[in-house]
Amino acid sequence: MTKLRKSVLLWLGLLPIFAITLFPFAVMGLTAIRPADEVFAAGWLPTRIQWGNFAEMWHATGFGRALFNSLHVSILATLMSLVIAIPAGYALSRFRFVGRTNFRRFLLVTQMLSPIVLVLGLFRILVLFKALDSINVVALLYAGFNIAFSVWMLESYFSTIPRDLEEAAWMEGASPWTALRRVFLPLAMPAITVTALFTFVNSWNEFVIALTFLRSEENYTLPIQILSIVSGRYSVEWHLVMAAALCATLPVAVLFAWMQRYLLRGLTAGAVK
Amino acid sequence: MRVNAAFNPYALMLPGLLVSGLIILWPAGQLAILSLSEVNRFGQVAGFNGGANYARVFVDPELYASLWRTVIWTVGVVGGTFVLALPISLALNEEFYGRGLARVLVMLPWAISLAMLSIVGRWALNGESGSLNLILRTLGVIDVNIAWLGQAHTAFPMQIALGIIATLPFTTTIFLGGLSSIPADIYEAARIEGANGRQIFGRITLPMMRPFINIAVILNTIYVFNSFPIIWATTQGGPGNSTDILVTYLYKLAFRFGRIGEAAVLSLVMFAILLIFTVIYARLATRQDEA
Numbered sequence: 001m002t003k004l005r006k007s008v009l010l011w012l013g014l015l016p017i018f019a020i021t022l023f024p025f026a027v028m029g030l031t032a033i034r035p036a037d038e039v040f041a042a043g044w045l046p047t048r049i050q051w052g053n054f055a056e057m058w059h060a061t062g063f064g065r066a067l068f069n070s071l072h073v074s075i076l077a078t079l080m081s082l083v084i085a086i087p088a089g090y091a092l093s094r095f096r097f098v099g100r101t102n103f104r105r106f107l108l109v110t111q112m113l114s115p116i117v118l119v120l121g122l123f124r125i126l127v128l129f130k131a132l133d134s135i136n137v138v139a140l141l142y143a144g145f146n147i148a149f150s151v152w153m154l155e156s157y158f159s160t161i162p163r164d165l166e167e168a169a170w171m172e173g174a175s176p177w178t179a180l181r182r183v184f185l186p187l188a189m190p191a192i193t194v195t196a197l198f199t200f201v202n203s204w205n206e207f208v209i210a211l212t213f214l215r216s217e218e219n220y221t222l223p224i225q226i227l228s229i230v231s232g233r234y235s236v237e238w239h240l241v242m243a244a245a246l247c248a249t250l251p252v253a254v255l256f257a258w259m260q261r262y263l264l265r266g267l268t269a270g271a272v273k
Numbered sequence: 274m275r276v277n278a279a280f281n282p283y284a285l286m287l288p289g290l291l292v293s294g295l296i297i298l299w300p301a302g303q304l305a306i307l308s309l310s311e312v313n314r315f316g317q318v319a320g321f322n323g324g325a326n327y328a329r330v331f332v333d334p335e336l337y338a339s340l341w342r343t344v345i346w347t348v349g350v351v352g353g354t355f356v357l358a359l360p361i362s363l364a365l366n367e368e369f370y371g372r373g374l375a376r377v378l379v380m381l382p383w384a385i386s387l388a389m390l391s392i393v394g395r396w397a398l399n400g401e402s403g404s405l406n407l408i409l410r411t412l413g414v415i416d417v418n419i420a421w422l423g424q425a426h427t428a429f430p431m432q433i434a435l436g437i438i439a440t441l442p443f444t445t446t447i448f449l450g451g452l453s454s455i456p457a458d459i460y461e462a463a464r465i466e467g468a469n470g471r472q473i474f475g476r477i478t479l480p481m482m483r484p485f486i487n488i489a490v491i492l493n494t495i496y497v498f499n500s501f502p503i504i505w506a507t508t509q510g511g512p513g514n515s516t517d518i519l520v521t522y523l524y525k526l527a528f529r530f531g532r533i534g535e536a537a538v539l540s541l542v543m544f545a546i547l548l549i550f551t552v553i554y555a556r557l558a559t560r561q562d563e564a
Binding site: 003004006007010011013014017018020021022023024025026027028031039040041043044083084085087088090091092094095097099100103105106107108109110112113114116117118119120121122123124125127140141143144145147148151176204205207208211212223224226227230238241242245248249252253255256257 | 280282283285286288289290292293295296297299300301302303304307316357361364365367368369370371375377378379380381382383384385386387388389390392393394395396397401402404407438441442495496499500501502505506520523524527528533536537540543544547548550551554555
């Protein structure tokens with residue numbers, strides 16, 4: 001069988017799968033550009049493309065404010081989780097110490113726990129401290145739930161950076177701190193970037209914590225904002241909702257297309273090694 | 274040489290331990306207290322009530338209905354994903370023109386958050402001009418529009434389908450990782466010995482893929498068992514409680530019905546189930562490493 005023949009057959013065989021995986025994007029895209037009076041009309045393609053929907057959506061759905069909140073919570077969560085996870089990942093990759101295995105086990109358990117199981121307990125604590133409806137508190141929770149994954153991911157990359165490089169710097173008279181900053185961190189930058197992006201995307205997409213702890217509309221992140229304009233209203237302006245969903249998804253889709261080959265490592269790291 | 278105090282591994286790990294401990298152990302402790310207390314619907318604790326919450330939870334017929342649906346949901350999504358992901362990853366592992374693009378196309382749903390996917394689902398499955406009705410009418414499968422999310426027997430399969438779309442990219446990625454770890458010379462040797470395609474698949478590919486399949490299945494089971502957004506954002510477990518799974522029922526108990534003590538019991542039960550899954554996962558992952 002020639003490669004060309006094989007390629008044609010495989011593409012034909014995979015076509016139904018692409019139809020499924022592209023379906024949500026097609027629905028979002030085709031609805032987002034429809035003129036308002038054609039949204040409920042039968043037929044695949046709109047008679048004209050209404051780019052103005054995106055501008056209208058921006059005002060009608062409160063997109064700007066929710067976008068700002070999503071950026072705020074995701075960036076803050078990413079920074080906090082990096083500040084906590086980088087030293088821990090470094091310790092796990094560079095030192096053998098008593099309790100190391102137990103720490104790894106503890107991380108594994110925290111990685112498997114979904115926030116939904118703890119949400120009631122967290123709610124009680126936040127009520128106690130009058131910390132409900134705060135974007136910064138939500139960011140702290142996101143950081144907490146992303147630490148385990150970040151530590152796994154960083155540790156597995158840090159272990160590939162040869163120790164000799166730092167030791168050579170010590171020999172040259174650099175303090176451990178300088179060696180870390182000048183030698184180790186620059187080499188670790190790609191891993192840190194990928195880990196940061198992953199935490200960012202997780203926080204960007206998170207649902208149950210935001211739904212439970214952000215109570216007033218001015219604090220809503222994008223998923224909650226968009227869900228709130230779909231739920232509990234008699235008539236939903238679907239072309240605007242789909243335009244908003246598309247705008248909330250596309251930046252992440254681009255990041256993901258770029259990141260996906262790095263992801264496997266962290267996702268399956270778990271108890272390996 | 275003298276090692277700086279900041280390079281003590283315990284000091285380096287302390288912040289991580291503190292924050293994850295704070296976010297996991299403290300709420301878990303709160304749940305334990307709540308589960309043993311009489312709690313009114315505003316969350317005020319009126320004192321210890323023995324095992325009354327536990328007794329109430331375990332005779333609640335709605336709980337068993339949601340438990341049963343959770344089993345169908347988890348088996349449906351994990352099983353459906355497995356059945357699709359295996360041939361897809363085998364195809365994507367072949368050398369062919371446009372393979373890079375084909376891989377990206379399969380991975381794309383990974384980028385949509387579950388909440389957005391569910392909102393798209395709500396629109397695509399609506400009973401007036403939803404895209405699914407449009408497709409099925411064009412193909413001649415149905416004559417009248419169906420409000421897919423209007424009743425449990427059509428809503429639940431659709432939710433499972435959305436779950437499969439969301440789970441497929443991750444599973445395919447793991448399977449591709451597994452396939453690429455099989456050395457090419459084993460296949461060559463088998464072919465020289467005269468093995469046919471089916472024998473190669475059954476005797477070489479599948480056994481060598483085994484650890485990756487195990488890990489994908491157990492991780493998916495954990496994620497799907499816990500997955501809240503799809504069901505919540507499409508039907509909120511409704512109509513009535515007819516599409517509730519454990520997590521959505523738990524959420525309703527806690528934040529809708531004000532049955533906080535019972536919700537705490539259910540949280541702890543799920544916590545325990547998750548621990549069991551995690552132990553299984555750790556065993557499998559460690560064994561794979563030794564192999």
